[in-house]
Structure formats: C-alpha cells, structure tokens
Amino acid sequence: ETVQIAATPVDVDWEFENWSGDTEYVEDPQSATTIVTMPDNDIALTANFDFVSVDDTHDIELSVYPNPARDKFYVESNEMIKQIRVIDISGQVIKEIAVDALNAEINVNNFKTGVYFMQIHTGEGVITERVQIAR
Numbered sequence: 001e002t003v004q005i006a007a008t009p010v011d012v013d014w015e016f017e018n019w020s021g022d023t024e025y026v027e028d029p030q031s032a033t034t035i036v037t038m039p040d041n042d043i044a045l046t047a048n049f050d051f052v053s054v055d056d057t058h059d060i061e062l063s064v065y066p067n068p069a070r071d072k073f074y075v076e077s078n079e080m081i082k083q084i085r086v087i088d089i090s091g092q093v094i095k096e097i098a099v100d101a102l103n104a105e106i107n108v109n110n111f112k113t114g115v116y117f118m119q120i121h122t123g124e125g126v127i128t129e130r131v132q133i134a135r
Contacts, residue, residue, distance in 0.1 A: 006033040007047030013119065013126070014049040014091065021045040049091060051117070051128070060124050068132035073106045079122040086131075087117040108133055 007016050016032035022043035027035040036045070061078040075084060081104055086095040094116070097106065106118075111133050118129045 017048040017050045064129045068134040071109045076103045083121040085119040
C-alpha cells in the first residue's frame, strides 16, 4: 500500500529540508510532499526543517543583553517590537511574547542551560539573535 505524506512548517521562518529515518520506503526524501510504500512493519520518518530568517532589517538597531544570561534577557530596539520568540536548538518555540514597545524583558529563569535563538519581530522585519543561558 502507498500513502502520501506532507510536511508543513508551522510558520514562514522554517523551510522543509528532507526526510530522515526509514527513507528507503520514501519515493523522494527531498520533497515535502511524497509517496511512502508501506512495508509489513512499522517505520519511522522525521521531517527535517531549516530555520530561515528574513533579512530586510538593515535599518533596525537592536541590542540583546546580557549574553550569556542567567535569569533574564533585555531587548532594546529603535523599531517597535511586536513579538519575541525564543527557540531551542532543535527548532521548537519555547516561549512567545507579544510586546508592542521599544524594549522588553524576557525571563529565562526556568530554561535549561544552553544555546537558543531569539527571534525579534518588528514592523520592519525579523532579526534572529543567537543567545546563551549559562548558570
């Protein structure tokens, strides 16, 4: 039996990269929509996505500090900040904050130590900063 599968990103900041796992049953592992020929046993497939950022941000002045941080990050911008997302290294959105100000404070006290991406959305575009939590 064959089935069609499709991988769809949750938002425009992610782009399909490929399928991994039991790809010998996948017609085209490089296509987000493809056909799988099902064997008699279970198989495991993972849709892999790559983070892409919008680079229309040349007029935005942005500061994220301290970096690394222990408990809080502060974000300051010359453009109105609309939203901030904190994304872990695997691409999962860990925290999402609606802002509507030129500055914001992000509490990361309950986050694990490690590297994260902070996606700052303004009216002029999106800037992604690599941040680190160290304790």
